[in-house]
Amino acid sequence: MKSMLKYSAVLLLLMLAFSSCRKEPNYPDEPKIEFRRVEQYHFERNRLKTDSLVLVIxxxxxxxxxxxxxxTASSDWQPPFDRGSVYHNNFVTKLYIRVPDEMNPGQFKFMEYxxxxxxxDYSGRFTRLSADxxxxxxxxxxxxxxKIDADLFLPGDVIKFDIFIYDRTRPIPNKSNVITTDEITLFQD
Known part of the structure; x- marks a missing residue:
C-alpha cells in the first residue's frame, strides 16, 4: 500500500509538471482580427442625441x-507613423450607411458614407498592448x-464599419485582415 501511494504521488507530480508546461501560440507576424461585438450607449447632451460606440475586436x-x-516625442510619431501618413492611425475604419436601393424598390443597400x-472619419490610434x-x-x-452625434445622422439610421489594424513593423507596417461589424441602428432607446 505504501509503495502504491509513493508511485501515485510521483505520477501526480509528473502529470502536474507536464500540464503546467504551456506552449507559446504560433501566430503569424501579421495581425489577425475577428469582430466580437458593438457596445452602444445612448445619451442626450444639450438636446443633441449622441451614441457612444465601442467596437470590440x-x-x-x-x-x-x-x-x-x-x-508625440516617441518613435511612434516618427515615419511611417507621423501625422499625415497613411499609417498614422493604426485602427482604421470605413463607415457604411444603409440607403434605399433605387434599382430594387423596397430594398436597401449599404454605401460608403x-x-x-x-x-x-472614425479611424484613430490604440495604445501599445505590450509594455516592452x-x-x-x-x-x-x-x-x-x-461618439456619433445626431448632427451627422438621423435617429434610425443604420450603419456598419469595415475595420483593419496596422502593427509597428518598419518601414512598412503589416496590415491585418478586414472585418465587418454588425449593423448598428443609431439613437434608439
Missing part, C-alpha cells in the same frame, strides 16, 4: 508589436470607442 499577433504610444468634411518591445505572441481584445 479580438486580435492575434505573432511578434506582439501592436499599438502606438500617445507621446461621405463625411461633410474631407479627411474626417520584446517579441512575443499576443492575443486579446481591443475596445475602440468614439
Amino acid at each position: 479580438h486580435y492575434e499577433d505573432g511578434d506582439g508589436n501592436l499599438g502606438l504610444l500617445s507621446d 461621405q463625411f461633410p468634411v474631407a479627411g474626417f 518591445d520584446r517579441e512575443e505572441p499576443l492575443e486579446g481584445e481591443i475596445k475602440y470607442s468614439f
